[in-house]
Amino acid sequence: MDELTIRRIPFEFPEDIEPHWNAAKPEWSHMVNGASLVMPYLEPYLIQSVRAGMKQIEDPELKAVASDYCGQEGQHFRQHKRFNDLLADKGYPELRELEDRMTEGYRRITEKHSLRFHLAYAAGFESMALVIGHWLVRDREYLFGGSDPRVASLILWHFVEEIEHKNAALDVYNAVCPGYFYRLFGLFYASFHVIALSRRAYRSMLRKDGLWTKPSSRLRLWKEVTRFLALVLPHMLRCSVPGHDPRKIEDPQWVVDWVQAYRDGQGSVPILDTQNLAAPLGEPRPA
Ligand SMILES: [Fe+2]
Numbered sequence: 001m002d003e004l005t006i007r008r009i010p011f012e013f014p015e016d017i018e019p020h021w022n023a024a025k026p027e028w029s030h031m032v033n034g035a036s037l038v039m040p041y042l043e044p045y046l047i048q049s050v051r052a053g054m055k056q057i058e059d060p061e062l063k064a065v066a067s068d069y070c071g072q073e074g075q076h077f078r079q080h081k082r083f084n085d086l087l088a089d090k091g092y093p094e095l096r097e098l099e100d101r102m103t104e105g106y107r108r109i110t111e112k113h114s115l116r117f118h119l120a121y122a123a124g125f126e127s128m129a130l131v132i133g134h135w136l137v138r139d140r141e142y143l144f145g146g147s148d149p150r151v152a153s154l155i156l157w158h159f160v161e162e163i164e165h166k167n168a169a170l171d172v173y174n175a176v177c178p179g180y181f182y183r184l185f186g187l188f189y190a191s192f193h194v195i196a197l198s199r200r201a202y203r204s205m206l207r208k209d210g211l212w213t214k215p216s217s218r219l220r221l222w223k224e225v226t227r228f229l230a231l232v233l234p235h236m237l238r239c240s241v242p243g244h245d246p247r248k249i250e251d252p253q254w255v256v257d258w259v260q261a262y263r264d265g266q267g268s269v270p271i272l273d274t275q276n277l278a279a280p281l282g283e284p285r286p287a
């Protein structure tokens, strides 16, 4: 999938969306909410990094892919910002302070580091996003079954596109400043950084709910975090070997079907039926 499509999807985030959008899994809901909170600070930084790299690229095809990559990421963070504003308005105003801290944090990273660092961060984050995308799609019934379709659809759309643009940032890194060890450093740095920022946000929300200190909630959270690490880490190792080429990681059939169903304009794409996430995509939406 070298060709990227910039999809401007009119997602709606009305007041009746609950922060516990997966009512059976409040801890998982907040893990996702925490990651969502980071996107409007992380993704503009990725765009800025790749745009800076593009100035040193001659290859028109790579430039076009990099430009479309920026277009997709631009849509992602705008949609997440709207969702995040809803979260803040629905009982978590303290998220605003975390947002201010992230603005400042990414400003400092931008100023302090080299283009090589920024591109290694972008390529590293994209490796993690690819692996997480595969996991979310594979495990979608467990993670999103029975949840609010508006939130599940936002997240799965985002990660369909993360899988779609899996090689863009790495191609830019390799074209501008190739090097295995720095790429590896970027992979670890970006992964730990984004996970730490997400954790700070979900901890804040769980505290507000009174769940953070509740043993039963903490156990459920650990279960979800352990599950995430067990299912994601082995694949992260695959991305950390020399010569890693995301093109060799086959796209899940569900993602291929999502892209096709969106192109055809039919079926329950982009708003998914979370009561039946195993159903083939592209089939007529039930009346
Ligand atoms: Fe994204």
Ligand SMILES: [Fe+2]
Pocket: 073, 126, 129, 161, 162, 165
């Ligand atoms: Fe991405």
